[in-house]
Structure formats: structure tokens, C-alpha cells
Amino acid sequence: MALPENPKRIYLSPPHMGADELELVKEAFATNWIAPLGPHVDAFERELGDYVGHGRVLALSSGTAALSLSARLLNIGPGDFVLCPSLTFVATIAPFIQAGAFPVFVDSDPATWNLSPRALENAVKTLSERRRKVKAVILVNLYGQPCDMDPLLEICAQYDAAVIEDAAESLGATYKGRQTGTFGRYGVFSFNGNKIITTGGGGALLADESAIDKARFWSTQARDKAPWYQHTDLGYNFRLSNVLAAIGRGQLRLIEDR
Numbered sequence: 001m002a003l004p005e006n007p008k009r010i011y012l013s014p015p016h017m018g019a020d021e022l023e024l025v026k027e028a029f030a031t032n033w034i035a036p037l038g039p040h041v042d043a044f045e046r047e048l049g050d051y052v053g054h055g056r057v058l059a060l061s062s063g064t065a066a067l068s069l070s071a072r073l074l075n076i077g078p079g080d081f082v083l084c085p086s087l088t089f090v091a092t093i094a095p096f097i098q099a100g101a102f103p104v105f106v107d108s109d110p111a112t113w114n115l116s117p118r119a120l121e122n123a124v125k126t127l128s129e130r131r132r133k134v135k136a137v138i139l140v141n142l143y144g145q146p147c148d149m150d151p152l153l154e155i156c157a158q159y160d161a162a163v164i165e166d167a168a169e170s171l172g173a174t175y176k177g178r179q180t181g182t183f184g185r186y187g188v189f190s191f192n193g194n195k196i197i198t199t200g201g202g203g204a205l206l207a208d209e210s211a212i213d214k215a216r217f218w219s220t221q222a223r224d225k226a227p228w229y230q231h232t233d234l235g236y237n238f239r240l241s242n243v244l245a246a247i248g249r250g251q252l253r254l255i256e257d258r
Helices: 021-030 039-052 063-073 094-098 117-129 149-158 209-219 242-252
Strands: 057-060 081-085 102-106 134-140 162-166 186-190 203-206
Touching: 021 039, 021 242, 039 057, 039 203, 039 242, 057 063, 057 209, 063 094, 063 162, 063 186, 063 203, 063 209, 081 117, 102 117, 117 134, 117 149, 134 149, 149 162
Parallel strands: 081 102, 081 134, 134 162, 162 186
Antiparallel strands: 057 203, 186 203
């Protein structure tokens, strides 16, 4: 049986440009900062950090890139168990499966559509009894609705599981007065075209200073500080471009309106 056609599609968050984005992009062109990195990237990281109240921000090519770096920062690999909600997008868990981890999908709370504290506690307890260590729990703020953070964080702390907050869709939302993306060891934002603000494509990682320094190194091809191309580690091409960061700066100025 075919589903009836919906004459009016409801978008997650349709992209909308303000007055400043084009001027900031023109500035990037005028100064010839077209390649990845540049002054707009630096400014976007500062301004985003100021907005959410977290000083250490790394602008990246996508939210998925931020999740991949989180997996590496936690040294997640074969044999590790990573828990996430059953109601989410594939990017939430794909980087961890690619790292070799075993995914465990946990039921959602019907009141929030996010990870159920009761289901999480049952899952972690069951795995613990089977001597399966939970390496990380990914908390997803689905459609911008924050998780019920307090009980979830308490469970994760009790079982020593690292928290990754997938706040891809919730920039600007708060839980008990605190900005989302700042609750876990690592926070992740997305600036894809269907997010609260967009850079066309992009994301950000929030973490402590040491983790951001490592992630910054890996995300720029892990290039050593040398006068030639030298690499003692393998990295990624994950950084945001200066042009896209210019768009993000203009978008961020209007986030409260969004």
C-alpha cells in the first residue's frame, strides 16, 4: 500500500542566510584565504566557544569527523563496547564500528525520544555482569531536544564509561540553563545544511585542551612541525575551510533568532 503524498514537507531546519554571510565570504575572497584554515576558522572557533561557554573548540569538515576523532581520542578499537540510542542517524555509531568497536543499541525514552536512563542502566549492568566493559556512551540530542542529562551522566560515571555528546542538531538548546554539547568528555556539533546554523558542510569538536591539541594535529594530516613534509603518525584531512567558516560566523550572529 502506497503512503499518501504529503503536499507540504516539514524540514528539519531549512537553511536561511542572514545579512552578514555574503560580506564575510567576500572578505575571504578579497584576502585570498580560500584554502582550508585561515582567520575566519580561528574566529569561528572563538565565537562558537564563547557562545556555548566552552573555550576549546575545533572546527572540522563535519560532525562525523568530530565523532571519528572522539573514537581515536578514546583509543576505541576491537573488543570495545560502545552504547548509543536506537533512534538516531547512522553517523552516530559508524565511526566507532569503523574503529572496530561493538555497537549496542539502547531503547529510547518515549517522553524525549532520546536515550532512556532506565534502559541504559539495564544495558550497562547486564554487560558489566558479563564482564564486558563499556568504553563509551553516545548521548544524542535528537531533533534538538536535549537528553535527560543528570541520570544518564550519573550512570556513565558509576560504570566509568566515557560520555560523547552528539549535539549535532541541538546547538543553542539548553539543559537546566547549560548549553548542549558541553556535558560529555567530548561534544560534537554539525553545521550541515539541515542544522540550526549551517556552513554548507562542517562540524565542531569540543574537548579539553590536551584532547583538542591532539585532534587538531590529527585533523591536519598529522603533519609534524618540520620545514619539509614529515609524518610520524597517520592523520586525516578533516579541517573546515576558511570560506565555510565565514558563512558560519554570519550564521552564528543570528542563532538566537533561529
